[in-house]
Amino acid sequence: MEYILGILILSAINLVAVLGLSVLTGFTGLFSFGHAGFMAIGAYTSAIVTARLHLPFAVGLLAAGLVAGIISIGLGRLTLKLKGDYFCIATMGFGEIVKPLLNNWKWVGGARGWESIPKYGGISLLLPFAVAVIAVILSWNLINSRQGRNMVAVREEELAAQMAGVNVLRSKMIALVFSAVLAGIAGGLMANFIGFIAPKTFNMVKSTELTIIVIFGGLGSISGSVVAALLLTVLPELFRAFSSWRLVFYGLAVMIIMIGRPKGLMGGLELTPTSLRKAAAARKAKRDTAAATAEGEKR
Amino acid sequence: MNVAPILELKGLTKRFGGLTAVNDVSMSVREGGISGLIGPNGAGKTTIFNLITGVYKVSEGAIEFKGKSILDREPYQIANLGITRTFQNIRLFKNLSVFDNVLTACHMSAKYSLLESFFRLPRFYREEVILRKKAESLLDVMGLSDRADLTANNLPYGLQRRLEITRALALDPALLLLDEPAAGMNPDETEQLMRLMEEIRKSHNLSILVIEHHMDLVMGVCDHIHVLNFGCTLADGPPDDVANDPKVVEAYLGGEEIKSC
Numbered sequence: 001m002e003y004i005l006g007i008l009i010l011s012a013i014n015l016v017a018v019l020g021l022s023v024l025t026g027f028t029g030l031f032s033f034g035h036a037g038f039m040a041i042g043a044y045t046s047a048i049v050t051a052r053l054h055l056p057f058a059v060g061l062l063a064a065g066l067v068a069g070i071i072s073i074g075l076g077r078l079t080l081k082l083k084g085d086y087f088c089i090a091t092m093g094f095g096e097i098v099k100p101l102l103n104n105w106k107w108v109g110g111a112r113g114w115e116s117i118p119k120y121g122g123i124s125l126l127l128p129f130a131v132a133v134i135a136v137i138l139s140w141n142l143i144n145s146r147q148g149r150n151m152v153a154v155r156e157e158e159l160a161a162q163m164a165g166v167n168v169l170r171s172k173m174i175a176l177v178f179s180a181v182l183a184g185i186a187g188g189l190m191a192n193f194i195g196f197i198a199p200k201t202f203n204m205v206k207s208t209e210l211t212i213i214v215i216f217g218g219l220g221s222i223s224g225s226v227v228a229a230l231l232l233t234v235l236p237e238l239f240r241a242f243s244s245w246r247l248v249f250y251g252l253a254v255m256i257i258m259i260g261r262p263k264g265l266m267g268g269l270e271l272t273p274t275s276l277r278k279a280a281a282a283r284k285a286k287r288d289t290a291a292a293t294a295e296g297e298k299r
Numbered sequence: 300m301n302v303a304p305i306l307e308l309k310g311l312t313k314r315f316g317g318l319t320a321v322n323d324v325s326m327s328v329r330e331g332g333i334s335g336l337i338g339p340n341g342a343g344k345t346t347i348f349n350l351i352t353g354v355y356k357v358s359e360g361a362i363e364f365k366g367k368s369i370l371d372r373e374p375y376q377i378a379n380l381g382i383t384r385t386f387q388n389i390r391l392f393k394n395l396s397v398f399d400n401v402l403t404a405c406h407m408s409a410k411y412s413l414l415e416s417f418f419r420l421p422r423f424y425r426e427e428v429i430l431r432k433k434a435e436s437l438l439d440v441m442g443l444s445d446r447a448d449l450t451a452n453n454l455p456y457g458l459q460r461r462l463e464i465t466r467a468l469a470l471d472p473a474l475l476l477l478d479e480p481a482a483g484m485n486p487d488e489t490e491q492l493m494r495l496m497e498e499i500r501k502s503h504n505l506s507i508l509v510i511e512h513h514m515d516l517v518m519g520v521c522d523h524i525h526v527l528n529f530g531c532t533l534a535d536g537p538p539d540d541v542a543n544d545p546k547v548v549e550a551y552l553g554g555e556e557i558k559s560c
Contacts, residue, residue, distance in 0.1 A: 138417050146403075146430070150403065153403045160466075162374040163386075164406075165404070165407050
């Protein structure tokens with residue numbers, strides 16, 4: 001039971017980080033391979049606040065988001081003028097800077113990591129799920145606002161967006177800060193639920209994993225990101241019985257989905273009551289026309 | 300009749316390294332008028348559009364919109380001041396629906412803040428309704444309502460151009476720049492486009508500057524024409540004068556080597 005709860009908590013934490021990245025990558029079109037850096041910043045911030053300053057967990061989480069957000073503004077100022085791939089490489093550099101800094105910072109455990117971070121049980125176990133739900137709502141609200149539509153315009157056609165009066169730099173900045181805040185909060189949740197953090201947890205593999213989840217779910221789909229985050233966190237656990245082969249299966253599963261559905265699970269569409277109704281209506285219309293033609297052929 | 304120009308270019312020059320793409324061009328667009336910018340390929344027409352909209356930085360000269368310099372403005376600021384454009388090679392938000400293309404461009408008609416978006420405060424709902432109504436009525440006027448749900452990429456070519464103009468109108472511009480709007484259109488579609496230009500000029504209180512190769516269109520709708528060749532002004536005046544200008548005829552039909560500028 002505790003094992004299952006652990007996996008669920010882990011999926012919720014991953015989901016929080018993935019949602020931010022979904023807004024940045026899926027909707028604004030900026031790829032990042034450095035968001036584990038923001039998770040690290042959040043994790044260590046929350047750990048410092050709770051373990052060293054002995055403040056409540058909620059304060060730690062808020063601080064985690066805040067510090068990651070502030071640092072992302074600095075990173076954005078420096079890098080957001082870069083085009084596509086160059087921005088991606090710059091974020092990779094950022095992620096790689098965070099790790100050695102933490103490795104050399106003895107006060108927070110250095111390279112060996114930091115144990116004995118306060119863990120929370122009981123009612124606090126619901127916190128990751130509550131945060132995940134709030135993150136879904138906020139992402140959804142952002143994407144379906146004029147600011148969110150501007151982000152999509154930037155992804156679709158940057159020059160045309162500018163000519164339509166969109167402040168491209170500001171749109172990108174909002175997306176980056178939003179994603180960094182969520183990654184920071186996810187890091188904070190991770191620190192205080194696992195109780196142990198080490199710089200090497202937040203390496204490029206972690207950054208890549210987050211981006212893979214977003215692409216797997218389908219760029220430009222919040223619901224796709226949600227499904228993918230849950231699926232891809234649970235999947236490696238399901239294969240745990242195969243021990244050393246499990247990552248092979250994991251990789252294969254990702255490959256098969258990407259070959260079968262190149263645009264990701266949801267392919268930029270959303271899973272909502274309205275979209276389901278529309279899809280059902282379309283399918284019915286198709287069946288009806290098929291029946292009608294069959295009828296016609298019979299005659 | 301002496302109407303103040305809405306747009307004035309004064310000694311506009313743009314150099315790309317050693318190449319002078321636009322050389323000391325001065326022209327103006329009359330408020331409420333339709334001006335044409337013509338010239339052979341590579342004459343610098345689109346470069347002028349890119350200079351006006353702030354995509355390129357001006358090397359020398361001045362650009363004044365409603366009497367104020369817009370040289371130090373960012374492209375998005377210029378758009379919000381009231382100059383919008385279409386592109387020679389259509390640039391729609393391809394994967395979005397026709398409706399969303401226009402709705403996105405309506406964004407300046409709403410003032411709700413990021414915080415109001417995140418928490419769906421009352422003003423968000425109030426202004427979203429206004430935006431949607433505006434997009435709907437624009438599509439209606441432009442005859443695109445019945446295709447509102449179609450993905451922009453799947454529209455026929457002529458309608459894609461029409462959608463691009465609709466999107467430009469969503470910002471309530473005072474000046475519309477059209478870059479070869481009739482490219483690839485048959486005479487029928489060109490005819491329709493000409494009527495459309497006249498209509499929106501009246502209904503939206505617009506001034507229009509159009510780059511075009513279709514001489515029928517240019518001669519038909521423009522009240523003023525500016526001819527460029529190799530980045531320099533070749534002629535400037537009412538359509539009839541320009542059409543009979545020997546230098547213009549020469550540039551278009553060929554002739555003896557023209558001394559540039």
